[in-house]
Amino acid sequence: MKTDIHKVMHIHPKDNVLVALQDLKAGETILFNDTEYRLQEDIPAKHKFFMNEMQRGDEIFMYGVLVGKAQHLIPQGSRMTTDNTKHAAQPFYYRHVDYHWQKPDISKFEGRTFNGYHRKDGRVGTANYWLFLPTVFCENRNLDVIKEALHNELGYGVTDKYKQFAHNLLTLYQQGGDVLHNDIAIKEADVPTNRIFKNVDGIKFLNHEGGCGGTRQDSAMLSKLLAAYADHPNVAGVTVLSLGCQHLQVKNFVTDVKERNPQFDKPLLVFEQQGSQSEEQLIKDAIKKTFAGLVEINKIERSPAPLSQLTIGVKCGGSDGFSGISANPAVGYTADLLVALGGKILLAEFPELCGVEQNLIDRTINKESAEKFIDLMTTYNKKAESVGSGFYMNPSPGNIKDGLITDAIKSAGAAKKGGTSPVEDVLDYTEPATKKGLSLVCTPGNDVEATTGKAAAGATLILFTTGLGTPTGNPVCPVIKVATNSALANKMKDIIDIDTGAIIRGEKTVHEMGEEILEYCIKFASGELVPKAVQLNQDDFIPWKRGVSL
Structure with a gap:
C-alpha cells in the first residue's frame, strides 16, 4: 500500500493530526502509513484532521508538542476547529540539558562574502x-x-501612479465621462x-x-x-x-x-x-x-565582508497553515547556516513562542539566560491576562481561517524560523545583540512592533515569512518577504520576494530552499537585489510602550 504523500503531511511522529496539503473532500479515503482515514467532512488545504477518535480532554499534539485539548468527542477523520479544539501548552521550567547541535553542511558558503558598508566600530551594514x-x-x-x-x-x-490615476479620473469627470464604469489603467510606477x-x-x-x-x-x-x-x-x-x-x-x-x-x-x-x-x-x-x-x-562605498558580519532577524506575519512546514523551516535552515558561519540570528515575537518554551529553554546555553527568558515570558503573559487576554488569544481571524487553530499551533510553527542552534542570548526590548549565534528578542507578535524591535536589536536584514500576505517593511532594515505558498506569491507579486511553495509540492526540500534563501540574502545584503518593501518605501515604525500587545 502507498501513502498519499502529496495530499497530507505528518510533521512529527508524536503528532495525532495530519495536515492537508490540498483540498480534501468529505467521504474521501486518505492512505497514510498503511492506515486508511475516511474523512468526515471537507478538509481545506492547510487545515488538519484527527488520526484517531478523540475523547473530551484528550491531548492534541502537533510538531511534537502539546497544542490543544479536545472539547468533546471527535470522530476520526474530523477537521480540527475552534469548536472542538482549545489551546493547551505544557508548563515550562529550567533544567540542565546537555544540548548537542547537529551543524548543517556549510561547504557551499565558506569563504563567501557580501558587499556591505563598513563602519569604524567594526560592524558592517547592508545599506547606507x-x-x-x-x-x-x-x-x-x-x-x-x-x-x-x-x-x-x-x-x-517613486513616481506616484495613484496621483496620476486620480488626475485621469478628474479629467474624465470634467469631460462628463462615467467615472465608475470607465476602466482607466494604472501606469506602473517608475523606479x-x-x-x-x-x-x-x-x-x-x-x-x-x-x-x-x-x-x-x-x-x-x-x-x-x-x-x-x-x-x-x-x-x-x-x-x-x-x-x-x-x-x-x-x-x-x-x-x-x-x-x-x-x-x-x-x-x-x-x-x-x-x-x-x-x-x-x-x-x-x-x-x-x-x-x-x-x-x-x-x-562611503560597499566592500567585501564575511557572512559572519550579517545579523538576520526572522519574522512571520499573516501566517497560514503552511507557514510551519514550508517558509518557516526553510528560513530556519537559513538561520542554522548563518549561525554555523559565525553570524547572528534574532528570533522575537514572544507571544508566538507560547507552547515551545521548554524546547528553547533546553537549548539555552546558560541558566541565567534561560531564567531571563522564563521571567520575560511569564511577566508578559500575566500582564496580558490581567486585562482579560493572554497569549492563547493571539491567533487572528485570518490565522484561524487558514488553519492555525490555537496559539500553540501558531507558535510551534513560528519557532521553526529560528532553526535548531543553541540559544546564545536573551534580549529585552531595545537591548543590542552582541553575541554570535541565535538570540531571543522580547517583542510583541504584532508585525510592525516586532520588526521595529528586531532592527533595534541590530538586525541588518529581516526575513519575513507570510502565508496570507502583508506589506510590512522597516525604515533602516531591508525586509525580505518569503511566501509559504505559490498561490500567494503569484497573486501578490508586488510585495513577495521569495516563494517556498515548491516545498509543499514536493519539488524542493527544506534544506534546498534554505540554501536558496541564503543566496538571496547575500544578493540583498550586497545591494544587487532590492526587496519589494524597500522599493515601495514601506517604512513602518511603531514603538512598543511595553503595554499589552500580542
Whole structure:
C-alpha cells in the first residue's frame, strides 16, 4: 500500500493530526502509513484532521508538542476547529540539558562574502541610510515637509501612479465621462534613475506618536529605541528635530546613544524649534546641513565582508497553515547556516513562542539566560491576562481561517524560523545583540512592533515569512518577504520576494530552499537585489510602550 504523500503531511511522529496539503473532500479515503482515514467532512488545504477518535480532554499534539485539548468527542477523520479544539501548552521550567547541535553542511558558503558598508566600530551594514528622527510627535509635520522637499529632488521618491490615476479620473469627470464604469489603467510606477548620491541608499524618517504626554517611562523607552536606530549599522548619519519642552530631552537621547555605543562617531545634527528664529529657519537649516552630511556619507562605498558580519532577524506575519512546514523551516535552515558561519540570528515575537518554551529553554546555553527568558515570558503573559487576554488569544481571524487553530499551533510553527542552534542570548526590548549565534528578542507578535524591535536589536536584514500576505517593511532594515505558498506569491507579486511553495509540492526540500534563501540574502545584503518593501518605501515604525500587545 502507498501513502498519499502529496495530499497530507505528518510533521512529527508524536503528532495525532495530519495536515492537508490540498483540498480534501468529505467521504474521501486518505492512505497514510498503511492506515486508511475516511474523512468526515471537507478538509481545506492547510487545515488538519484527527488520526484517531478523540475523547473530551484528550491531548492534541502537533510538531511534537502539546497544542490543544479536545472539547468533546471527535470522530476520526474530523477537521480540527475552534469548536472542538482549545489551546493547551505544557508548563515550562529550567533544567540542565546537555544540548548537542547537529551543524548543517556549510561547504557551499565558506569563504563567501557580501558587499556591505563598513563602519569604524567594526560592524558592517547592508545599506547606507541618513536618518531623520523627532524627539516628540510635535515635530512630525516638520519631518513630513523635509521629506517632501528631499525625497523626489534627490531621487528617492517613486513616481506616484495613484496621483496620476486620480488626475485621469478628474479629467474624465470634467469631460462628463462615467467615472465608475470607465476602466482607466494604472501606469506602473517608475523606479527612480536620477539618484544624486549613488552610495546613499535612502533618507529615512521615524515619525512616531511619543516623546511627551505619556508616562516618563514611555519616553525613556522611546529614547533607547531611537538611540538604537541612530546606532544601527545601516545608518550613516542622523538629523534630530526637537521641540524643546518635551519629556524626551535631546540630552537624554544623546546619553542613551553613548551608553549603547561609546564609539559612536556618526554625524549627529540637532535642531530645536523653540530655540530657532522660526519654523522656516529650522527647516532650512536642517535641510542645508543634512545635504552637506549626505555629501560626506556618499563617499562611503560597499566592500567585501564575511557572512559572519550579517545579523538576520526572522519574522512571520499573516501566517497560514503552511507557514510551519514550508517558509518557516526553510528560513530556519537559513538561520542554522548563518549561525554555523559565525553570524547572528534574532528570533522575537514572544507571544508566538507560547507552547515551545521548554524546547528553547533546553537549548539555552546558560541558566541565567534561560531564567531571563522564563521571567520575560511569564511577566508578559500575566500582564496580558490581567486585562482579560493572554497569549492563547493571539491567533487572528485570518490565522484561524487558514488553519492555525490555537496559539500553540501558531507558535510551534513560528519557532521553526529560528532553526535548531543553541540559544546564545536573551534580549529585552531595545537591548543590542552582541553575541554570535541565535538570540531571543522580547517583542510583541504584532508585525510592525516586532520588526521595529528586531532592527533595534541590530538586525541588518529581516526575513519575513507570510502565508496570507502583508506589506510590512522597516525604515533602516531591508525586509525580505518569503511566501509559504505559490498561490500567494503569484497573486501578490508586488510585495513577495521569495516563494517556498515548491516545498509543499514536493519539488524542493527544506534544506534546498534554505540554501536558496541564503543566496538571496547575500544578493540583498550586497545591494544587487532590492526587496519589494524597500522599493515601495514601506517604512513602518511603531514603538512598543511595553503595554499589552500580542
